[in-house]
Amino acid sequence: MPVIPVKTPSASYNVTIAAGLLQTLESRLKKLNPGKPLRVFVVTSPEIWGLWHKSFLASFKEAPTVLFLPAGERHKRLASVESLAEQLSHSGADRDSILIAFGGGVIGDITGFLAAIYMRGIRYVQVPTTLLAQVDSSIGGKTGVNLATGKNLIGSFHHPQAVFADTNVLATLPAAQLRAGLQESLKAGVIYDARLFRYMEQNAEAILAGDPASLTRVVSASVRVKADVVSKDEKESGLRMILNFGHTIGHAIEAATNYKQLLHGEAIAWGMIAALNVASARGTFSAKEADRVTNLILRYGPIPAFKATAKNLVALTARDKKNRSGIRSFVLPTAIGTTEIVRDVTEPELTAATESMLSLMHRQTTPTKKRKS
Amino acid sequence: MPVIPVKTPSASYNVTIAAGLLQTLESRLKKLNPGKPLRVFVVTSPEIWGLWHKSFLASFKEAPTVLFLPAGERHKRLASVESLAEQLSHSGADRDSILIAFGGGVIGDITGFLAAIYMRGIRYVQVPTTLLAQVDSSIGGKTGVNLATGKNLIGSFHHPQAVFADTNVLATLPAAQLRAGLQESLKAGVIYDARLFRYMEQNAEAILAGDPASLTRVVSASVRVKADVVSKDEKESGLRMILNFGHTIGHAIEAATNYKQLLHGEAIAWGMIAALNVASARGTFSAKEADRVTNLILRYGPIPAFKATAKNLVALTARDKKNRSGIRSFVLPTAIGTTEIVRDVTEPELTAATESMLSLMHRQTTPTKKRKS
Numbered sequence: 224m225p226v227i228p229v230k231t232p233s234a235s236y237n238v239t240i241a242a243g244l245l246q247t248l249e250s251r252l253k254k255l256n257p258g259k260p261l262r263v264f265v266v267t268s269p270e271i272w273g274l275w276h277k278s279f280l281a282s283f284k285e286a287p288t289v290l291f292l293p294a295g296e297r298h299k300r301l302a303s304v305e306s307l308a309e310q311l312s313h314s315g316a317d318r319d320s321i322l323i324a325f326g327g328g329v330i331g332d333i334t335g336f337l338a339a340i341y342m343r344g345i346r347y348v349q350v351p352t353t354l355l356a357q358v359d360s361s362i363g364g365k366t367g368v369n370l371a372t373g374k375n376l377i378g379s380f381h382h383p384q385a386v387f388a389d390t391n392v393l394a395t396l397p398a399a400q401l402r403a404g405l406q407e408s409l410k411a412g413v414i415y416d417a418r419l420f421r422y423m424e425q426n427a428e429a430i431l432a433g434d435p436a437s438l439t440r441v442v443s444a445s446v447r448v449k450a451d452v453v454s455k456d457e458k459e460s461g462l463r464m465i466l467n468f469g470h471t472i473g474h475a476i477e478a479a480t481n482y483k484q485l486l487h488g489e490a491i492a493w494g495m496i497a498a499l500n501v502a503s504a505r506g507t508f509s510a511k512e513a514d515r516v517t518n519l520i521l522r523y524g525p526i527p528a529f530k531a532t533a534k535n536l537v538a539l540t541a542r543d544k545k546n547r548s549g550i551r552s553f554v555l556p557t558a559i560g561t562t563e564i565v566r567d568v569t570e571p572e573l574t575a576a577t578e579s580m581l582s583l584m585h586r587q588t589t590p591t592k593k594r595k596s
Numbered sequence: 597m598p599v600i601p602v603k604t605p606s607a608s609y610n611v612t613i614a615a616g617l618l619q620t621l622e623s624r625l626k627k628l629n630p631g632k633p634l635r636v637f638v639v640t641s642p643e644i645w646g647l648w649h650k651s652f653l654a655s656f657k658e659a660p661t662v663l664f665l666p667a668g669e670r671h672k673r674l675a676s677v678e679s680l681a682e683q684l685s686h687s688g689a690d691r692d693s694i695l696i697a698f699g700g701g702v703i704g705d706i707t708g709f710l711a712a713i714y715m716r717g718i719r720y721v722q723v724p725t726t727l728l729a730q731v732d733s734s735i736g737g738k739t740g741v742n743l744a745t746g747k748n749l750i751g752s753f754h755h756p757q758a759v760f761a762d763t764n765v766l767a768t769l770p771a772a773q774l775r776a777g778l779q780e781s782l783k784a785g786v787i788y789d790a791r792l793f794r795y796m797e798q799n800a801e802a803i804l805a806g807d808p809a810s811l812t813r814v815v816s817a818s819v820r821v822k823a824d825v826v827s828k829d830e831k832e833s834g835l836r837m838i839l840n841f842g843h844t845i846g847h848a849i850e851a852a853t854n855y856k857q858l859l860h861g862e863a864i865a866w867g868m869i870a871a872l873n874v875a876s877a878r879g880t881f882s883a884k885e886a887d888r889v890t891n892l893i894l895r896y897g898p899i900p901a902f903k904a905t906a907k908n909l910v911a912l913t914a915r916d917k918k919n920r921s922g923i924r925s926f927v928l929p930t931a932i933g934t935t936e937i938v939r940d941v942t943e944p945e946l947t948a949a950t951e952s953m954l955s956l957m958h959r960q961t962t963p964t965k966k967r968k969s
Contacts, residue, residue, distance in 0.1 A: 300678075301674050301675075301677070301678045302674075304674070305674045305743070305750070308743055308749065308750055309743050309744055309745055312743055312745035312746055312749055313745060339752070340713070340740070340750050340751060340752055341749065341750065342749060342751075343738070343740065343751045343752055343753055344752070344753070365716070367713070367716065370678070370681055370682050370685055371682055372682055372685035372686060373685055376681065376685055376714065376715060377678075377681055377713050377714065378713060378715075378716045379712070379713055379716055379717070379752065380716055380717070
């Protein structure tokens with residue numbers, strides 16, 4: 224089974240990818256924490272727990288305490304963290320307790336942040352249940368919550384002790400979530416791994432049908448990209464910024480739609496298309512290759528349409544965390560598998576690229592409004 | 597002027613103690629951050645700002661953005677952190693921005709925590725305005741807020757870039773706050789610095805009268821204790837625990853009185869007396885020396901009385917952050933200037949020591965209830 228190491232100045236741990244990991248959690252936790260009594264607290268959503276609690280509990284001699292958090296980006300706020308912390312405290316969790324994040328990206332980000340700040344930091348383990356969480360958000364120690372004024376504006380770097388990605392769990396993932404997660408794998412291919420991109424191009428049908436072997440290959444390759452990039456640049460001072468490909472406009476789309484209408488991977492998909500437009504208009508990425516990438520992004524759709532103007536979206540990018548002293552960083556591909564970070568993308572340039580993405584969206588998809596009527 | 601270094605594995609910085617530091621802040625910040633534009637955000641209380649804004653602003657060419665937080669322990673909650681973070685985001689604070697905590701311990705703890713988690717960590721500087729904050733809470737990187745279930749249960753280790761303690765500011769400190777802060781200096785003497793203890797014993801009158809030279813000496817010696825201990829044990833895995841002398845019962849008193857009735861230093865004063873009772877009942881600290889310390893603690897009073905039973909207080913210690921896997925650590929002096937950490941204090945022992953402290957309290961002070969009538 225693939226075991227992929229993450230090695231940063233502040234932490235070393237493994238991402239293990241295999242079918243059936245869930246049923247073996249207790250012995251794995253014991254191996255990570257030898258000689259200590261295990262006091263385990265699980266943070267999960269009612270949906271995930273309903274589907275998978277039997278497998279999850281199979282290995283535990285003493286059942287861990289389970290804390291529930293409703294699914295969804297709108298719960299990724301400090302109020303949820305505080306409520307979970309009060310429950311931990313009431314249940315007697317102390318500095319030796321271990322949290323398990325058992326869910327998608329929101330559960331993982333909140334639980335990691337809770338572990339970062341409960342009693343000034345306790346241990347935690349990621350058991351991601353969505354494709355997006357398995358290939359991206361569970362790895363690298365970025366934890367946090369949203370503010371009303373922007374996504375992930377509150378958080379900590381706090382690495383898990385381990386990531387256990389059980390690919391069996393993907394079988395109960397709604398199709399839209401699978402496709403949204405695959406957009407992050409496409410991102411990994413475009414920015415860092417041309418082979419992964421080609422594999423996803425040549426095997427789109429099997430992957431989209433959820434073929435276990437193909438999915439495991441995509442998950443493993445995507446995890447390798449993330450683990451490699453994070454190991455080289457833990458705190459996002461350089462290389463790690465390339466993981467934000469598609470995120471400038473992607474985050475703006477999420478903000479414009481109040482984090483409700485699109486899945487994260489779907490917003491990033493549109494954001495990648497906008498970024499590709501910038502690169503191809505600049506001539507730093509061939510228009511033909513940009514089309515090739517855009518077409519594959521669309522093939523891994525359908526990506527839902529949304530209502531927002533280019534002007535509105537560009538205005539929302541002003542609060543991007545990547546901005547430093549007012550300068551906007553932007554990740555652009557130079558070829559499939561390589562990128563550059565540029566700091567001179569102008570507002571008109573970004574507006575034009577966004578408009579062109581929006582008009583593609585209107586050609587490709589039926590507007591949400593009409594769908595509902 | 598005394599410049600006392602703090603050197604830990606994760607940060608090195610200085611605590612500077614002098615009259616008139618406030619008027620020199622901008623050049624000091626520039627020296628700490630050469631070649632970068634300064635984007636400064638101040639977190640303070642309306643009271644402190646009203647008294648000291650002219651001195652504070654004197655050195656700034658461009659006035660920093662000021663964010664207000666009402667004074668008081670009850671505002672030390674995640675809701676305050678979230679509100680400040682939203683204000684930072686609205687005002688365009690980014691990863692290059694610098695926060696200044698300008699106030700007492702609550703302002704310092706909240707601002708430090710805000711700096712720890714805003715955009716996953718930005719720089720900040722402590723400008724403490726109470727004696728307690730100058731000698732203790734501004735140093736060492738412990739930041740955080742309270743839960744309903746307990747004090748400081750949420751937080752981070754995040755060191756400031758520098759601490760600037762302007763002793764001029766102590767002149768406007770209410771007498772009760774000065775005395776409460778002096779209890780923390782007494783604590784520093786008892787646990788680590790017999791010379792400081794003797795100085796406070798021999799010069800109590802001048803110190804309590806606010807004599808600037810005596811106060812500066814007490815502040816400097818106390819800061820040296822804290823800086824030394826923190827430098828040797830940043831994350832409280834051993835030595836740093838001695839700083840918690842008096843805090844087990846002290847925190848329980850604060851919880852029992854809803855953090856409203858006593859100042860932190862006052863609660864710690866009673867907590868130290870309870871701990872002295874444990875040590876002297878065990879025979880690990882001479883009864884005569886315990887009386888000597890207790891008498892000096894009372895001399896730096898009056899310490900207000902409160903209503904709580906020993907049983908109630910001991911029950912409240914069960915949630916102490918220092919407990920690990922159910923084991924309670926306890927800091928006891930063995931002589932003035934040295935301590936030990938013991939893990940075998942029993943509940944009956946602690947209850948007896950607390951009862952004895954409560955009966956001293958009833959002999960010493962008029963109960964609050966009668967005072968009010």
